Amino acid sequence: MKVSKFKVLLYLKKSGLDKQGKAPIMGRITLNNSMAQFSCKLSCNPKLWNSRSGRLDGKSKEAVETNAKIERILLSVNSAVDNLIKRHLFKVAEILMIQYIHELMHSRMYSL
Secondary structure, eight states, rough: OOOEEEEEEEEEEEOOOOTTSSSSEEEEEEETEEEHHHEEEEEOOOGGGGGTTEEEOOOSSHHHHHHHHHHHHHHHHHHHHHHHTTTOOOOOOHHHHHHHHHHHHTTTOOOO
């Protein structure tokens, strides 16, 4: 099976604002014709979110720290995809999610 389409999209779940007015950052992995969604376990002020780039705008402490965490998440997802392609296990996006969550649980991704 050939990987014809792979994409990671990050977006805000604006309907789920918390008490501070922050929206959770969600992710969607598309691999060929399958899709899996996940929570990045991050939230941000919706006014700072740039939906085109999937990052926060500006140089504020919140923007810099959140963007760094987003980069680590994307690197982890891309690494998982590369590993699965090498092992020819790229049939569904859910496999990516399992591996991503496993790596997330065994790393210190969120400690700065």
